[in-house]
Amino acid sequence: MTSEMSTMRDSSVSQDAYEQLLQLRASIDNLDSAVVHLLAERFKCTQQVGRLKAAHGMPAVDPEREAVQIRRLRSLAEQAHLDPEFAEKFLNFIIEEVVRNHRSL
Amino acid sequence: MTSEMSTMRDSSVSQDAYEQLLQLRASIDNLDSAVVHLLAERFKCTQQVGRLKAAHGMPAVDPEREAVQIRRLRSLAEQAHLDPEFAEKFLNFIIEEVVRNHRSL
Numbered sequence: 001m002t003s004e005m006s007t008m009r010d011s012s013v014s015q016d017a018y019e020q021l022l023q024l025r026a027s028i029d030n031l032d033s034a035v036v037h038l039l040a041e042r043f044k045c046t047q048q049v050g051r052l053k054a055a056h057g058m059p060a061v062d063p064e065r066e067a068v069q070i071r072r073l074r075s076l077a078e079q080a081h082l083d084p085e086f087a088e089k090f091l092n093f094i095i096e097e098v099v100r101n102h103r104s105l
Numbered sequence: 106m107t108s109e110m111s112t113m114r115d116s117s118v119s120q121d122a123y124e125q126l127l128q129l130r131a132s133i134d135n136l137d138s139a140v141v142h143l144l145a146e147r148f149k150c151t152q153q154v155g156r157l158k159a160a161h162g163m164p165a166v167d168p169e170r171e172a173v174q175i176r177r178l179r180s181l182a183e184q185a186h187l188d189p190e191f192a193e194k195f196l197n198f199i200i201e202e203v204v205r206n207h208r209s210l
Contacts, residue, residue, distance in 0.1 A: 017160070024154050024157070028151065029177065040185035045136070082145040090140075
């Protein structure tokens with residue numbers, strides 16, 4: 001038994017709160033599943049980009065493209081009430097992984 | 106003009122490759138938009154979790170829940186042909202942001 005569950009058994013109000021917590025966690029799990037599948041699809045695209053660039057001697061890194069992506073994601077994040085700083089950090093995290101994958105190919 | 110575009114103008118094969126690159130980038134942008142909106146929804150859920158835990162004196166951090174999430178996401182990643190190590194790093198990246206948000210509230 002987790003400490004959280006035992007806390008929850010102390011009163012009926014806490015039982016209700018615990019059920020709300022489980023519902024929110026189920027939503028978080030659903031959203032995470034969707035994100036993982038979208039990221040899998042995204043990496044399929046970046047692998048194709050990597051192969052295309054290698055086959056045609058295009059530069060692996062394109063700072064202009066990255067700058068456009070960052071501006072675009074920050075703007076989207078603002079519209080979605082998500083911290084634009086976080087959106088930029090998130091994109092950099094993903095791009096680092098893409099670069100790591102390209103190097104390992 | 107980017108160095109990439111000028112490279113592309115050297116031959117018709119390269120023009121075709123450049124068009125393929127633009128198509129792949131458009132798909133990446135669509136997927137990123139979807140992920141940003143899902144993450145915005147996810148942070149709405151974790152903010153609710155934060156408020157619920159604060160209101161009911163539940164511990165802010167739950168290592169058991171995190172362990173379950175990591176196992177679950179690694180398994181989903183494998184099914185989606187995504188590197189499970191990356192899926193775990195991704196979840197940790199998101200959880201760090203959630204903890205940072207909870208601390209700033």
